[in-house]
Amino acid sequence: MNGRFQIAVHILTLLSKANCELLSSDYIAGSININPALARKEISNLRNYGLITSKEGKSGGYGLNKSSGQITLADIYQAVRNQPFLGLAKNSPNPDCPVGKQINKNIDSLYADLDKTLFTKLKTITLADFSEKFD
Amino acid sequence: MNGRFQIAVHILTLLSKANCELLSSDYIAGSININPALARKEISNLRNYGLITSKEGKSGGYGLNKSSGQITLADIYQAVRNQPFLGLAKNSPNPDCPVGKQINKNIDSLYADLDKTLFTKLKTITLADFSEKFD
DNA sequence: TCATCTGTAATAAAAAATATTACAGTAAAG
């Protein structure tokens, strides 16, 4: 799993515990210990997926766009991955070999299967569930 | 998922279809289209996990150490990963932030949970099952 | 004793992830 997933979960957990106060990218980046520009970039992506709202200008910042009970970890993962969960087969095997010729197709289909399994699991956990684990 | 998993599955599929003939690292690397030294390195690891046997010297090569029905994809993955399936939390968040302080613990526990889900799924698929998909 | 393999380490190159810098644009507050 991608490091971006962890960052995204961290961001959304902060927002979920912020009680509707807007948080700045500086504050968020400080909690994660990453660069504010990187935080803004990930936030921008999460906003494209409808999970976050933002407000520009002085006293601007970020908040959740839905209640934490309505956001599942599957939503977060879907926003973060640009490829299927486990990546695609990416070798260029020998087409003259009977196994090489078919391996990518079969690996892709295996990955899709595993992907579905994980996704099903992630759908059962809401951001609210996850946030509750923090004091 | 790791590129090494795909390589490992490819190697074991080749061996499983080789009908007990020993295959050389050159042949295997040629099918995957990778460097023979890299293939030998992965094979060496798979041998440490009891999945492959090797024979040195002229007319040497590699073969399966168990029947393909006795090897599951979970065995292969376990051999290939050095860390849990989805990696460990690896940020160094701010310990002065209530969320930052606890995020790694909670992410690790989430990953362990997801890991178990995937592992359970992978255990249901044998190398024989996978190999059957090739003509 | 030569040819053909494996085993492994050291190194190099390529690719991917992450961090940094910079600055234009927006909104509130004086």
Add this chain to the structure above:
DNA sequence: CTTTACTGTAATATTTTTTATTACAGATGA
């Protein structure tokens, strides 16, 4: 209106990880 404190985003640099390459010692059979 002008200053201040933010977001939005692109360009670039750095670091880390992955993958490839080279090299050669050791094993085994012909």
